[in-house]
Amino acid sequence: STPSNVYHFVGAIESTPEWMLDIAESFGILLRELGSISGSMRIPADTDGSSVNIALGSFLESHRDQYPEMREKWETVNSDYEGYFKALKRYAYRPFINYNSNSEVNQVLYPEADVIDPRTYMYLHEFIELEESKATEKGEDPELILLSTWMINRSEQIPNLYRMPFETNNVDISVNANGLFSFNSFFLSYPKNRTEPIFDREFRKMYKDITGLLEWGIKEDIVSKRPDLSLTYYPSMFNFYWFVARNVQLIQSVESVPYPEMLESHNRLALVMRNEGTQQILGKGQLTNKGSQMYWKEFLGDYAEREWGEDTIFATALAVNSLLDIWTVRIKKSELRWVKKTPLEVKDAITKGMAYLNAKLEEWMPSLSNAFFSGSVKTFETLPWFYPGTISEMKNGRKVDPKEATLRDVSRDLYYSWKGYVSSAEYRDMLDNQTWFGFKTPHSFSSFNQFKASFPYWSSESMTLALSMLSIAKFDSISQAGSAPPFPEGSFEQAAFQNFSVLPKSPCVHESLDTQAQHHQQIHSMCATSG
Numbered sequence: 001s002t003p004s005n006v007y008h009f010v011g012a013i014e015s016t017p018e019w020m021l022d023i024a025e026s027f028g029i030l031l032r033e034l035g036s037i038s039g040s041m042r043i044p045a046d047t048d049g050s051s052v053n054i055a056l057g058s059f060l061e062s063h064r065d066q067y068p069e070m071r072e073k074w075e076t077v078n079s080d081y082e083g084y085f086k087a088l089k090r091y092a093y094r095p096f097i098n099y100n101s102n103s104e105v106n107q108v109l110y111p112e113a114d115v116i117d118p119r120t121y122m123y124l125h126e127f128i129e130l131e132e133s134k135a136t137e138k139g140e141d142p143e144l145i146l147l148s149t150w151m152i153n154r155s156e157q158i159p160n161l162y163r164m165p166f167e168t169n170n171v172d173i174s175v176n177a178n179g180l181f182s183f184n185s186f187f188l189s190y191p192k193n194r195t196e197p198i199f200d201r202e203f204r205k206m207y208k209d210i211t212g213l214l215e216w217g218i219k220e221d222i223v224s225k226r227p228d229l230s231l232t233y234y235p236s237m238f239n240f241y242w243f244v245a246r247n248v249q250l251i252q253s254v255e256s257v258p259y260p261e262m263l264e265s266h267n268r269l270a271l272v273m274r275n276e277g278t279q280q281i282l283g284k285g286q287l288t289n290k291g292s293q294m295y296w297k298e299f300l301g302d303y304a305e306r307e308w309g310e311d312t313i314f315a316t317a318l319a320v321n322s323l324l325d326i327w328t329v330r331i332k333k334s335e336l337r338w339v340k341k342t343p344l345e346v347k348d349a350i351t352k353g354m355a356y357l358n359a360k361l362e363e364w365m366p367s368l369s370n371a372f373f374s375g376s377v378k379t380f381e382t383l384p385w386f387y388p389g390t391i392s393e394m395k396n397g398r399k400v401d402p403k404e405a406t407l408r409d410v411s412r413d414l415y416y417s418w419k420g421y422v423s424s425a426e427y428r429d430m431l432d433n434q435t436w437f438g439f440k441t442p443h444s445f446s447s448f449n450q451f452k453a454s455f456p457y458w459s460s461e462s463m464t465l466a467l468s469m470l471s472i473a474k475f476d477s478i479s480q481a482g483s484a485p486p487f488p489e490g491s492f493e494q495a496a497f498q499n500f501s502v503l504p505k506s507p508c509v510h511e512s513l514d515t516q517a518q519h520h521q522q523i524h525s526m527c528a529t530s531g
Contacts, residue, residue, distance in 0.1 A: 044152040051182035058185035117170035118387035123229040145206035172232035177243035211265040238318035245325035253330035294352035314370035317467035368461035388430040406438040
């Protein structure tokens with residue numbers, strides 16, 4: 001995919017006199033950088049855009065009576081579902097692909113599956129080590145399958161046509177949340193006889209592993225610790241919360257699911273989102289001076305001691321939508337209910353968040369800015385060369401030792417990546433005691449707003465308005481509807497709501513899938529019959 005409008009603009013810049021470029025740069029408009037940025041936009045097919053497309057098609061399928069022509073048009077150009085899901089598995093990230101006895105076979109099927117951006121391995125290494133430890137305890141070979149961003153291998157790139165940024169794949173935790181939403185939407189919208197060939201053993205494993213990644217990411221609050229690495233292309237942490245929350249509400253709002261793994265996934269995510277996830281969202285909220293409104297903010301417009309809060313409407317709309325999706329059940333297409341025992345703290349935050357949105361949207365020319373999408377490099381410290389790598393070579397095959405090299409050795413001809421898996425102790429030594437191209441690995445992230453640092457991001461006022469309207473519509477629906485009835489005695493949901501601020505002693509994953517399915521059906525039927 002290539003943005004032709006950007007290329008036309010870059011062409012005009014190339015003929016602009018140097019003195020005009022200097023003036024623009026004095027105002028912080030870095031026109032010279034657009035040339036290199038546009039080159040990085042010749043990119044291959046990606047998992048994220050494909051997931052959004054699958055979710056759209058699933059929506060049209062489930063609303064085929066309302067949009068028959070649109071659904072038919074979509075189907076004519078999106079009919080190879082099995083081919084798409086096979087491609088997802090082919091290009092998925094598998095850090096343990098060479099760990100077991102089938103490594104030679106796996107390398108033929110998935111030749112670059114354990115090669116990943118060094119920045120991805122940095123933020124994921126604890127999760128990978130955890131999965132390895134679990135498998136070892138069971139006496140099994142570890143296996144982990146996660147969605148990578150790009151649906152291509154390095155050997156399949158075509159020079160000057162399309163390639164991956166830095167020529168290596170990565171794992172974005174928000175992209176995985178979007179992918180899970182597309183899976184859930186697809187399997188709920190299409191008949192089981194069409195989806196069964198897709199939901200094979202390998203896909204089930206990937207589905208469970210994505211759920212585990214999201215669950216771990218929320219428990220560890222990874223989007224606060226390393227937003228620069230985990231939110232590779234979606235710098236907004238509230239984007240991530242909402243992407244996960246959509247999955248929670250989608251599953252809890254249907255009478256049944258075609259596969260037990262879907263229910264298990266919902267229960268794990270619902271539990272963590274109603275505990276750690278909610279606490280994180282509430283903890284990031286701020287009250288206005290009078291205390292009658294609550295808002296959330298990201299980073300646009302803030303630097304040093306100045307806080308312009310240019311993205312507060314966007315962040316607040318996402319936070320409110322997230323809380324609403326976590327704590328409501330959709331009874332009909334336009335009717336919501338609070339889940340029983342929704343904490344008053346949550347309801348109060350949503351109400352005050354809505355008051356803030358209503359007040360800000362009525363202002364003259366409110367700031368609707370956002371950074372909903374970006375490049376992978378945010379600041380100097382997020383360049384991939386400062387993180388441990390196991391592949392470092394020039395295009396002519398000459399090896400470059402990253403422990404001895406400096407930034408002077410970095411060029412467009414350098415290929416730098418991470419391959420395989422190492423023990424926790426070995427990786428810790430790489431982080432603490434070794435340098436990479438002359439630098440120690442950054443263990444933390446300071447801020448998106450740094451002196452003389454800039455990165456490209458996409459902003460859409462229409463998206464801010466759409467998210468705001470969505471939250472208003474949901475709040476209006478639930479304000480008039482009331483609450484759902486109590487959950488059944490002993491159910492997962494009842495356990496999760498025993499004490500809002502303390503994790504339940506018996507999480508849902510300890511229940512059998514049959515018990516979970518029974519509770520889910522009871523809960524939905526009770527909610528559906530409530531007045």
